[in-house]
Amino acid sequence: MNRLLCTLTVAGVLLCESAAAQVLYGTIVGSVRDPSGGAVPGATIKITSGATGATRDIQSNELGLYTFSNVLAGSYSLEVTARGFRAFTEKGVAVTINTVTRVDVSLQVGEVTETVTVSSEVTPLQTDKTDVHVELGSQEITQLPLPAYRNYQSLLDLSPGTTPARYQNAIIDTPDRALTTNVNGTARSMNNTRLDGAPNIQGYLRHHTVYVAPSESIETVNMTTNSFDAEQGLAGGATVTVVTKSGTNELHGTAFAYHDNHHLRARNFFLRSPGKPKSIENIYGGTLGGPIRKNTLFYFASYEATRERVGFSSLYTLPTADQREGNFSAYGTQIYDPLTGTPDGRGRTPFANATIPLIRQSQITRKMQSLAPLPTEPGTVSNFFTSGSQALDRDKLDVKVNWNRSASHAVWGKYAILDATVNCQPSLGEAGGVGLCTGGGTGKGHTLTQVATIGHTWTLTPSLVVDGNLGFSRFGQNVKGPDYGKNFGLEVLGIPGTNGPDIRQSGQPRFVVSSYANYGNPYNWMPLFRNDNTWAHTSNVGWVHGAHDLRFGFDLRRYQVNHWQPESGGGPLGRFDFGGGVTALAGGPSPNQFNAYAQYLLGLPSTMLKSLQYFTPMSPREWQLGWYVRDRWQATRNLTLTLGLRHEYYPLMTRAWSGIERYDPETNKVHIGRFGGVPDNAGTTVSKKLFAPRVGLAYRLGSKTVFRSGYGITIDPDLLSALARSPYPVVIAQDFSGPNSYTAARK
Numbered sequence: 001m002n003r004l005l006c007t008l009t010v011a012g013v014l015l016c017e018s019a020a021a022q023v024l025y026g027t028i029v030g031s032v033r034d035p036s037g038g039a040v041p042g043a044t045i046k047i048t049s050g051a052t053g054a055t056r057d058i059q060s061n062e063l064g065l066y067t068f069s070n071v072l073a074g075s076y077s078l079e080v081t082a083r084g085f086r087a088f089t090e091k092g093v094a095v096t097i098n099t100v101t102r103v104d105v106s107l108q109v110g111e112v113t114e115t116v117t118v119s120s121e122v123t124p125l126q127t128d129k130t131d132v133h134v135e136l137g138s139q140e141i142t143q144l145p146l147p148a149y150r151n152y153q154s155l156l157d158l159s160p161g162t163t164p165a166r167y168q169n170a171i172i173d174t175p176d177r178a179l180t181t182n183v184n185g186t187a188r189s190m191n192n193t194r195l196d197g198a199p200n201i202q203g204y205l206r207h208h209t210v211y212v213a214p215s216e217s218i219e220t221v222n223m224t225t226n227s228f229d230a231e232q233g234l235a236g237g238a239t240v241t242v243v244t245k246s247g248t249n250e251l252h253g254t255a256f257a258y259h260d261n262h263h264l265r266a267r268n269f270f271l272r273s274p275g276k277p278k279s280i281e282n283i284y285g286g287t288l289g290g291p292i293r294k295n296t297l298f299y300f301a302s303y304e305a306t307r308e309r310v311g312f313s314s315l316y317t318l319p320t321a322d323q324r325e326g327n328f329s330a331y332g333t334q335i336y337d338p339l340t341g342t343p344d345g346r347g348r349t350p351f352a353n354a355t356i357p358l359i360r361q362s363q364i365t366r367k368m369q370s371l372a373p374l375p376t377e378p379g380t381v382s383n384f385f386t387s388g389s390q391a392l393d394r395d396k397l398d399v400k401v402n403w404n405r406s407a408s409h410a411v412w413g414k415y416a417i418l419d420a421t422v423n424c425q426p427s428l429g430e431a432g433g434v435g436l437c438t439g440g441g442t443g444k445g446h447t448l449t450q451v452a453t454i455g456h457t458w459t460l461t462p463s464l465v466v467d468g469n470l471g472f473s474r475f476g477q478n479v480k481g482p483d484y485g486k487n488f489g490l491e492v493l494g495i496p497g498t499n500g501p502d503i504r505q506s507g508q509p510r511f512v513v514s515s516y517a518n519y520g521n522p523y524n525w526m527p528l529f530r531n532d533n534t535w536a537h538t539s540n541v542g543w544v545h546g547a548h549d550l551r552f553g554f555d556l557r558r559y560q561v562n563h564w565q566p567e568s569g570g571g572p573l574g575r576f577d578f579g580g581g582v583t584a585l586a587g588g589p590s591p592n593q594f595n596a597y598a599q600y601l602l603g604l605p606s607t608m609l610k611s612l613q614y615f616t617p618m619s620p621r622e623w624q625l626g627w628y629v630r631d632r633w634q635a636t637r638n639l640t641l642t643l644g645l646r647h648e649y650y651p652l653m654t655r656a657w658s659g660i661e662r663y664d665p666e667t668n669k670v671h672i673g674r675f676g677g678v679p680d681n682a683g684t685t686v687s688k689k690l691f692a693p694r695v696g697l698a699y700r701l702g703s704k705t706v707f708r709s710g711y712g713i714t715i716d717p718d719l720l721s722a723l724a725r726s727p728y729p730v731v732i733a734q735d736f737s738g739p740n741s742y743t744a745a746r747k
Contacts (some may be wrong), residue, residue: 065546270334420446
């Protein structure tokens with residue numbers, strides 16, 4: 001929590017594209033002057049939204065300056081009137097989120113009834129902010145090539161300082177296929193993503209966004225990677241703000257369909273099966289937005305469906321027919337009897353003809369072996385070819401409502417839902433094995449994600465604006481193996497302790513035989529059950545006073561992680577490892593794959609593992625809080641200074657039923673907060689001195705050149721909920737190993 005990332009950015013003389021100062025809104029600033037360049041105080045400036053007809057007006061101050069803060073993204077017309085001057089109108093003023101748009105006006109002497117009208121041109125300069133960012137609008141997102149299930153996050157690679165975006169974890173438990181990137185050398189968990197103001201980060205896997213908004217629903221993506229405003233915090237790498245589309249006074253709709261299949265693809269040269277593996281992907285949907293009541297109430301809705309069937313194939317190593325019978329005479333390897341010699345593996349006698357008598361073989365391991373297929377290819381390595389199909393069905397729905405309650409008060413609300421199912425086939429059929437799908441996993445995974453937010457902006461006076469939002473996300477998920485609900489290890493194989501009274505411990509245990517494909521369920525992280533809630537609230541006050549645009553605010557987040565996933569060690573189903581040393585000779589040749597399989601047939605594991613979750617669910621609870629003040633000061637006609645300070649506080653994690661755990665190596669005891677007189681923090685403290693100053697300078701050298709420089713400190717917000725989700729005694733990992741590699745484990 002106390003790691004600081006100090007970033008110093010000197011932009012130098014920049015001729016960059018305008019980009020993007022409120023995070024969810026934009027700002028319009030400028031000055032009003034007469035033909036001689038003198039300030040025109042008291043001029044009336046009015047902006048009108050071309051989409052919704054909403055209007056706002058203010059007056060220039062004694063310095064001729066004006067500021068519109070909390071402006072919703074869109075295209076505006078700007079009108080300026082003053083006594084003794086012709087009226088001025090500029091159309092097509094573009095406002096985007098987290099940006100400052102400058103419109104300086106030079107009035108001409110004349111009657112107010114006369115009007116000078118100009119069409120706004122895109123300003124190629126970032127004139128009043130010093131942050132480093134990339135902005136992606138609706139046009140770029142929908143028209144640029146989008147790989148990765150048409151995921152907008154693939155375009156974040158366009159931002160300097162980012163590593164290529166990549167997938168994370170298995171598709172069976174991340175069906176939204178969120179991408180991750182490292183920014184400016186920071187950890188990927190230090191990025192912070194918001195969706196329409198709501199936190200969009202998983203409480204356990206912070207590098208995952210909870211919900212990937214469909215590309216057709218997105219209005220703007222703003223990714224800031226350096227010199228953040230003080231308003232932007234709880235991030236050390238990048239802050240990504242995604243704002244989805246809103247309805248307007250005009251009815252608009254789209255329909256889209258994307259289809260991709262295997263017919264135009266080349267056949268893999270190493271493929272053993274005839275033809276090409278199936279690969280069919282369909283993404284389709286539509287959007288609709290318009291007015292419910294003109295100029296007052298608007299709606300926007302988006303639906304996207306994904307249907308994918310992908311063929312997977314691979315080669316694995318399985319025992320040959322003679323190996324399955326215990327006959328290793330053809331492989332030039334001595335198989336030693338572990339019942340002979342000394343316990344440390346010396347003086348052992350080999351089995352005659354390198355063959356294990358049937359009477360010595362384990363009925364348990366032979367029963368598991370009988371479920372596995374025979375090799376399909378020659379040799380003893382990579383001798384089994386198999387293929388299967390990954391099935392992904394995913395639906396997304398987004399609904400947004402905007403309400404201009406009055407000329408001074410706007411309210412909006414957003415709801416998004418993802419419902420996804422992934423099915424993954426095991427590679428060895430009834431014997432289990434790794435899953436034939438992206439990233440592994442086997443069986444069925446179901447994910448239901450919901451994100452909701454409500455926000456408002458209220459202009460109390462022309463110089464005083466308040467805004468805020470309340471966001472909530474819920475991530476619900478379960479992933480179950482193909483044998484879930486069946487006490488396979490206990491009732492079919494007859495191994496005590498592999499399953500238990502809890503149905504979540506049902507399924508096949510894992511058999512790890514060195515150099516061979518795993519039998520059973522090879523994933524200690526399965527099954528899993530997750531129900532995570534995240535709450536967030538922000539409140540901000542903006543006050544324009546003379547040449548100062550002041551902003552104050554507060555950030556709050558509450559993470560609630562509720563998991564059943566005792567994946568430490570061998571996992572909840574049990575695991576048995578066979579390394580080969582039990583049938584080898586100490587001082588002789590090193591154990592090889594044949595020794596390992598012979599050890600498996602004897603039913604003598606080197607290691608036995610199983611994990612039990614003692615508390616259900618794991619329930620980390622964590623707060624993150626931040627306060628800030630920022631002054632954007634037009635110090636001179638050409639110089640804008642941004643001065644800000646954040647204070648962030650990360651209280652120590654607790655659980656729903658206790659405080660945090662701490663191991664004391666001096667007493668070899670674990671202290672559990674809230675039990676036995678131990679305080680919640682178990683003697684651990686966190687810093688309350690996390691102050692982060694932010695300073696920026698933007699100097700305009702004429703209309704074509706801006707010099708920008710910025711300095712800031714950001715704080716690593718990584719969640720302790722992820723790092724300390726399941727320590728002892730939440731999860732008790734049992735590990736039984738032999739005293740040496742030549743001796744089998746005993747419980």
